[in-house]
Amino acid sequence: MGDEHPYADDATLVAALRDGDEDAFAWLLDRLDGPLRRLARTFVATPAAADEVVAETWLAVVEGIDGFEQRSSVRTWVTRILMNRARTRGVRDRRSVPFSSVEAPTFPPGAFLGPDHPRWPGHWAAPPRAWDELPAERLEARETVARVRAAIEALPPLHRQVITLRDVEGWPADETCAVLDLSAANQRVVLHRARARVRDAVASYLEGP
């Protein structure tokens, strides 16, 4: 699945779908399978339950394509259907993480000199380690990616949804806001907190406790 759009634009894609073009449907299915299933997993307890929500979403897309008014991108439209279905289903039985852990500052206060330090108030007491001084194969190892994945899955749902769309899927900020009903500023706050906790997980893996 490449990033190039085989349909000239969204309007062409919608026209093909309304025409019953199965290639267009298969292309959309592949393109959105990842983001839909990853988002669905932030709502429900098991991958199987998530896949059910995704299948319901696709059936709603099939039924709704004729009525789609194209005031958003197809991707945003489909993903918002998923979000609504997942919320309506209301299954929130996954164990949730204490919210305080994600609201902690980016670095612990002890990382910085106090505000009354005569020369360097608020500057590093213990600067973070530069990861590019580590062996590159360590930073880029699959095990490191597995730690990132585990850290993302341990986040509270909204933080997990934002970092999934922004960093795992590589979606732009404005579309992430549209799908999750967030303001631009709020989206960045949540994303920053999420990345900070993932950074912590990578740091403790790479640098040791």
Add this chain to the structure above:
Amino acid sequence: MTGPEPTDLPCAELVELVTDYLDGALPADWRARIDAHLATCAGCRAVVAQWEAVIRLGGRVAHDDLEALEPDVRDALTAAFRSRAQPQAGPSSGWGSTSSNQ
């Protein structure tokens, strides 16, 4: 310590702005303050590089966290799409029975 002082922006404040900085969401004067700070502060440069690494590693999560879409799920969805695309001939019992078999 040689070189200019790392500006009036404390590292403790800068680290809270890294996502805004990388998103290009800061006003020009704040961006300039951060650039000036980074020019003299290895610790904060390391943090920005760590953020970039987290973003890159996040993208790699997408390579192997999901199994492929089940062929029977794909077939069922494609059948639903195909049945929608049928000419309007009323609620055909043939299609109804096909989809109820999925």
